[in-house]
Amino acid sequence: xRTTYSRPVFLALLFFxxxxxxxxxxxxxxxxxxxxxxxxxxERTFEKLPPLKWDANLASAARAHxxxxxxxxxxxxxxxxxxDLTKRAHDAGAYFSMVAENVAEAPSVDELHIEWMKSPxxxxxxxxxxxxxxxxxxxxxxxxxxxxxxxxxxxxSLTKEEQERRVGQLLRERGLRxxxxxxxxxxxxxxxxxxxxxxxxxxAHFEAADLNQLPEQLSGxxxxxxxxxxxxxxxxxxxxxxxxxxxxxVLLY
Numbered sequence: 001x002r003t004t005y006s007r008p009v010f011l012a013l014l015f016f017x018x019x020x021x022x023x024x025x026x027x028x029x030x031x032x033x034x035x036x037x038x039x040x041x042x043e044r045t046f047e048k049l050p051p052l053k054w055d056a057n058l059a060s061a062a063r064a065h066x067x068x069x070x071x072x073x074x075x076x077x078x079x080x081x082x083x084d085l086t087k088r089a090h091d092a093g094a095y096f097s098m099v100a101e102n103v104a105e106a107p108s109v110d111e112l113h114i115e116w117m118k119s120p121x122x123x124x125x126x127x128x129x130x131x132x133x134x135x136x137x138x139x140x141x142x143x144x145x146x147x148x149x150x151x152x153x154x155x156x157s158l159t160k161e162e163q164e165r166r167v168g169q170l171l172r173e174r175g176l177r178x179x180x181x182x183x184x185x186x187x188x189x190x191x192x193x194x195x196x197x198x199x200x201x202x203x204a205h206f207e208a209a210d211l212n213q214l215p216e217q218l219s220g221x222x223x224x225x226x227x228x229x230x231x232x233x234x235x236x237x238x239x240x241x242x243x244x245x246x247x248x249x250v251l252l253y
Contacts, residue, residue, distance in 0.1 A: 029054055032109045032138040036147065039113045040126050040134060049129050055154065057093035058135025062148040064088065065103075069146040070139040075103050089150060096133075096152035097209035097245075100125045104147050109138060112147045125151055155209050160186075160234035163246050166211040167232045171250070174214075174222050176230040179251075185233025188249045200251035201227065205235075207245045218250065229253040 029037045041051040065088060068079050078084050083091065085101050102122045106112045116122040125131070126149075133154040139146045158166070160182075168178040179185075188203055202225065206215045214222075235247035 029059070029136060032145070032147075033059070033136045035109055036113055036136050036138070036149070037134065040149070043117065043126055047127055049127060050132075052134040052151070053132060053154070055094060055133040055135045055150075055152065058089060058133060058150040058152060059137060060135070061085075061088040061092040061094065062101075062135045062150040063137035063139075064092075065150075066137040066139040066146050066148045069103065069105070069148070070141045073141065073144075075105050075146075077101060077103065085150070089152065094133075094135075094150075094152055095155040095157050097155050098130060098153035100128070100131065100151040102126070102149040102151075106145050106147075107143055109145055109147075112138075112145060116149070125149070153209075158211070158246070163211060163234040163248065164232045167214070167248055167250065168230075170211075170214050171222075171230045171232065174219075176222070176227060176252075179229065179231035182231060182233045185231040185249050185251050186235070187233070188251060189233055189235035189247065200231075200253050201225065202252040204250045204252065205248070206250075207247050209245055211246055211248075221252070225252065227252040 028034075037052075037054060044051055065077075065082070068082060069075055072079060082088075086099055089096065089099055102116055102125050104112045104116060104122075106115060116126060128151070130153055131151045133152045135150045137148050164182050164185075171178055188200075189205075202221060204218050204221060206218060208215060230253065231251040233249045233251075235249055237245060237247060
């Protein structure tokens, strides 16, 4: 879009949603990035939305892309030979189940925020209640500012043991006794491997970005069955996955 400024303001945005994770970026924003970060959270506070948390990994991904835009003197969400947004954020170390991006070019940093808020789709990213984290980068070339806002719905990075403990606690709350050794359940992550020892009545596999509740299908299986015991195994995540997902196997006895 063009404005009456001596240099035009340009905007673009990108949004991805998944249904089915060390950088040198600053831990706390400063300068132009802090100005835009504070501006975003003022807008969210005004709308009675929780503030976004600063994510240094998203900021690192945003920084690399802002430099690309400045070098090309052009707005884009992906240049030739550059990974797409999900891979950039993942490679920078961010863990997420949803990711979105605003990019813009303007003659001053305050105009970047003004124009983002005047654009309905960019404003929607800034005020999206499902998004929880943000990383911002600003690059200056001559008298023009190139900026990137990378948003995400952040997902915690958990070890396999932490994943198993979380799911195990949910199963205990359903009255099941949890096996201390997860080896059999972990082996069952690969459905082609025979399960040693006592054969489970049911083997359940599921993927989730949130381990604070059991999937409805698994809850239904427990309600319909007469299971007394369970074993929980965390499976290795797929290397090619762009979005962070936990893969879990539950043996029900």
